[in-house]
Amino acid sequence: MDYNQKIEEALSIIWEEREKKINDKGAIVKRFLESINEDLSAALLNEGYVLIEKDIVKLSAKGEPRARDIIRRQRLAERLLMDVLEVGRKEVDSSACAIEHILSKEVEESICTLLGHPKECPHGLNIPAGGCCEKAKGLIESIVIPLTRLKVSETGKIVYLLTREHPQLHRLMSFGIVPGARIKLHQIKPSVIIQVEETQVALEEDIAKEIYIKKLT
16 A cells, blocks of 8 residues: 555544544544554644544644545445445455555546435445536446336336334334345336335335336347
């Protein structure tokens, strides 16, 4: 891992710790030592990427957008590996870390469009939105789409669900509506009806929109 990669890894650690409401220098340095085998707090400070006040580490105006881009690339790479290439979860983390360092902005946005502008990584963490997400348009067709974009009689494989906090999630899981399950769309209006194995399930439209699938031919 070269110096630039170490800096990017350190910035991603600070972002991840902030998501867990952790920003004290001691805890962050511990993560640096575990992941990079080096305390990069001084280097980040000298580069202008962080501010350290009373042992509290914060991303600076320069560090915030760079950390955001790193996290976005990493989590898009994770989705690509799992959803399209169907790499096992154990191999995803290390492979995604290697890929994130070589993704250009153009490739990153193409991957995001291909995946249907996902909002979460496989671990359920937020993927920062990019310019392509705001436009929601691309030169290539997304292969991971909301269930509601299927046509009647088309089939798909569930890739992920964004209904993690929804009270209906456990009910959906009891019907076999889980990542990896194959479904067939029977009806869109007045309610969305899908078939999972031998069971037909009626879904509210707002729930169906939160189920992302890869269309099968």
